[in-house]
Amino acid sequence: MTSSEEKLREIAAKVLLLQGSEVNDNISRKDTEAWDSLAHLMLINETEATFEVSFSDDDILEINSIGDLRNKLRKLGVET
Amino acid sequence: MSCRSGKSMDNRSKLEDILKEVRQEPAYLNYWNAYRRIQRLTLSDVEAPEEKKVRIAILSSFTVEPLVMYIDVDCRLLGLCPETYVSSFNQYSQEILNENSQLYSFSPDMVIMTIRAESLLGDEFLADFPRLSDEDRKGHQTEVIRHLVNLISKLESQTNAFILVSNFVVPWFSPLGILDGKVGLGLREFFQRLNRSIEDLYKQSRQVYVFDLEGLAGRHGKAECVNYEMYYRGAFAFSETFLPTVADQYMSYIKALKNLSRKCITLDLDNVLWGGILGEDGFDGIRLGEDPTGRAYADLQRLLLAYYNRGVILAVNSKNNRDEALKVIEEHPNMILRGRHFAAIRINWKDKVENMIELADELNIGLDSMVFVDDSPQERERMKQALPQVLVPDLPKSPFQYLKALQQIGDFNTLVLSEEDKRRGEMYYAKKRRRDLMESMSSIEDFLRSLDMRVEIKLADSFTVPRITSLINRTNQFNLTTRRYNQAEVELMCSRPDDFQTYSMKVSDRFGDEGIVGVAIIHREVDKWVIDSFLLSCRVIGRTVETALLAKIAEDARNSGASVLIGEYIPTKKNSPARSFYSDHGFEVLGEEENIVRWKLDFSKTTVKTPEWVRVTYD
Numbered sequence: 180m181t182s183s184e185e186k187l188r189e190i191a192a193k194v195l196l197l198q199g200s201e202v203n204d205n206i207s208r209k210d211t212e213a214w215d216s217l218a219h220l221m222l223i224n225e226t227e228a229t230f231e232v233s234f235s236d237d238d239i240l241e242i243n244s245i246g247d248l249r250n251k252l253r254k255l256g257v258e259t
Numbered sequence: 260m261s262c263r264s265g266k267s268m269d270n271r272s273k274l275e276d277i278l279k280e281v282r283q284e285p286a287y288l289n290y291w292n293a294y295r296r297i298q299r300l301t302l303s304d305v306e307a308p309e310e311k312k313v314r315i316a317i318l319s320s321f322t323v324e325p326l327v328m329y330i331d332v333d334c335r336l337l338g339l340c341p342e343t344y345v346s347s348f349n350q351y352s353q354e355i356l357n358e359n360s361q362l363y364s365f366s367p368d369m370v371i372m373t374i375r376a377e378s379l380l381g382d383e384f385l386a387d388f389p390r391l392s393d394e395d396r397k398g399h400q401t402e403v404i405r406h407l408v409n410l411i412s413k414l415e416s417q418t419n420a421f422i423l424v425s426n427f428v429v430p431w432f433s434p435l436g437i438l439d440g441k442v443g444l445g446l447r448e449f450f451q452r453l454n455r456s457i458e459d460l461y462k463q464s465r466q467v468y469v470f471d472l473e474g475l476a477g478r479h480g481k482a483e484c485v486n487y488e489m490y491y492r493g494a495f496a497f498s499e500t501f502l503p504t505v506a507d508q509y510m511s512y513i514k515a516l517k518n519l520s521r522k523c524i525t526l527d528l529d530n531v532l533w534g535g536i537l538g539e540d541g542f543d544g545i546r547l548g549e550d551p552t553g554r555a556y557a558d559l560q561r562l563l564l565a566y567y568n569r570g571v572i573l574a575v576n577s578k579n580n581r582d583e584a585l586k587v588i589e590e591h592p593n594m595i596l597r598g599r600h601f602a603a604i605r606i607n608w609k610d611k612v613e614n615m616i617e618l619a620d621e622l623n624i625g626l627d628s629m630v631f632v633d634d635s636p637q638e639r640e641r642m643k644q645a646l647p648q649v650l651v652p653d654l655p656k657s658p659f660q661y662l663k664a665l666q667q668i669g670d671f672n673t674l675v676l677s678e679e680d681k682r683r684g685e686m687y688y689a690k691k692r693r694r695d696l697m698e699s700m701s702s703i704e705d706f707l708r709s710l711d712m713r714v715e716i717k718l719a720d721s722f723t724v725p726r727i728t729s730l731i732n733r734t735n736q737f738n739l740t741t742r743r744y745n746q747a748e749v750e751l752m753c754s755r756p757d758d759f760q761t762y763s764m765k766v767s768d769r770f771g772d773e774g775i776v777g778v779a780i781i782h783r784e785v786d787k788w789v790i791d792s793f794l795l796s797c798r799v800i801g802r803t804v805e806t807a808l809l810a811k812i813a814e815d816a817r818n819s820g821a822s823v824l825i826g827e828y829i830p831t832k833k834n835s836p837a838r839s840f841y842s843d844h845g846f847e848v849l850g851e852e853e854n855i856v857r858w859k860l861d862f863s864k865t866t867v868k869t870p871e872w873v874r875v876t877y878d
């Protein structure tokens with residue numbers, strides 16, 4: 180596991196109230212009770228701050244799962 | 260642990276686990292995680308003691324959840340059981356103005372109101388500002404004040420809650436640039452005057468306090484107070500770096516409101532009051548006042564003196580040779596603090612934890628009222644482990660940073676500060692000298708006679724009500740019934756002299772003036788007087804002055820035609836020092852009902868006499 184991957188896993192776990200081991204690409208916004216609009220902003224903000232990137236408004240709307248988040252990060256040059 | 264219900268022991272331990280993580284690493288993400296997990300526990304707080312509960316309503320013009328999460332978790336870290344209520348987004352005005360709103364049915368103990376100037380002045384204000392006339396600018400000011408005052412007045416009339424209103428952050432940017440201070444009413448002055456007006460309006464209020472957001476923003480750095488991504492995406496007004504500072508300040512108010520403030524700082528000596536090790540560097544070798552490091556220590560002492568002058572008690576807890584250390588304290592030319600500033604001193608080679616327990620005992624205050632300042636991380640860790648109630652601030656490695664660390668402690672706050680409070684340090688020192696005298700006397704009567712005690716008893720008036728209220732709410736040990744009344748309630752009783760009589764008692768002796776240290780509230784009935792409350796500050800326990808107050812009450816009762824005096828005792832965890840008060844003064848027990856023991860003094864049989872060594876005056 181890369182350290183970037185660990186960081187993303189920690190953010191997702193803490194924001195979405197999951198165990199680290201439960202975090203995977205299929206965790207989706209509609210199936211995760213704790214992933215409300217505030218949690219969404221929190222997830223975005225913590226990811227941006229940790230990886231020093233900035234998501235566009237469209238990116239933010241299109242992130243509906245951890246897999247999406249990882250893809251958007253890759254687009255910005257961050258491999259996790 | 261105080262938040263609990265009989266059925267949810269499980270949740271209780273879960274809560275502790277959650278809090279442990281935040282305590283270890285108080286990061287933003289951990290606060291979020293803790294807050295959200297706590298919300299998912301079904302914590303029924305019904306069994307939490309009343310003094311641990313706090314109901315906080317937060318009214319704001321922006322997304323306030325991140326602040327709520329800090330306040331909620333910080334309260335729980337202190338052992339409180341908070342319940343929070345947040346107004347719906349930007350609906351604070353309607354909720355305040357509508358008497359049937361959820362805000363009022365929530366019945367808060369504390370209302371936090373924090374409104375951004377933009378939402379009152381409109382989006383175009385800044386753009387238009389350079390071309391507005393002074394007249395228009397003043398008109399805007401008046402409008403903002405009128406709006407706020409209207410809301411606050413409504414809150415004051417609808418609730419007894421403590422109201423905390425944020426002032427406005429004075430913008431660091433002005434479109435007028437370097438001319439901002441040169442025009443009639445510049446943008447900075449516009450906000451400075453607004454803030455001044457709000458503070459002046461509520462200076463005398465016991466219910467409304469102004470929260471200095473402007474000062475906090477300046478301290479944090481105004482450019483760093485907002486995270487603009489989050490501001491535009493979700494109307495978050497405070498950046499994640501600014502939030503802890505804001506939350507800390509709110510916690511200072513909550514601690515004061517819930518009587519969780521600290522009363523005493525115990526200090527190490529070497530590398531805390533002066534630089535160097537006295538045992539190695541000697542009287543002439545320690546650093547104090549002369550060189551850069553020495554000047555930092557002198558300033559630290561000045562800060563401690565400022566705390567002393569506002570009523571914080573200072574004490575010493577140090578591993579050192581006692582005589583050498585005392586010589587420095589009394590004779591070193593650059594010492595700011597002297598022996599008379601310390602209410603109690605432990606300079607020895609014993610365990611500091613043991614010393615701490617002795618100090619608390621000697622000063623008669625709880626360990627949860629004490630702060631331990633020590634430069635050694637090992638001593639600090641040991642203290643935290645052994646006595647978790649004691650506040651142990653981390654000291655930075657460099658002595659140049661000590662000052663800032665000690666200025667940041669928000670635990671000495673009180674909501675009112677009386678002249679008595681400010682003189683607390685002198686009183687504790689007098690107590691120490693009194694104790695020395697007692698030890699030199701052969702009998703307690705000789706000691707009491709030699710004190711030359713004077714007592715002044717009078718009925719409550721507008722000058723004494725604040726101090727009386729403070730005693731009613733803070734006295735735990737020598738308090739017969741521990742009934743708490745707020746100032747409005749005390750004033751109400753004073754306004755009904757046929758039904759109630761409220762006494763205050765001032766005590767002084769050859770070592771000093773203690774001020775008002777005794778209070779009694781009498782409920783007058785046709786042929787009997789009932790002592791509703793009777794309490795004595797722990798400062799004067801053991802000097803028989805309570806007998807003087809009781810004697811005066813008995814005399815007044817007889818003169819008014821009452822045939823009996825009724826006393827009540829309600830046992831609590833803390834008031835055992837008052838348990839035998841009525842039996843010691845010749846009262847007969849009447850019986851016990853719902854935890855209240857009732858006592859009777861029958862004037863046809865006996866009465867209470869003032870001790871011969873107390874000189875009493877009535878006013």
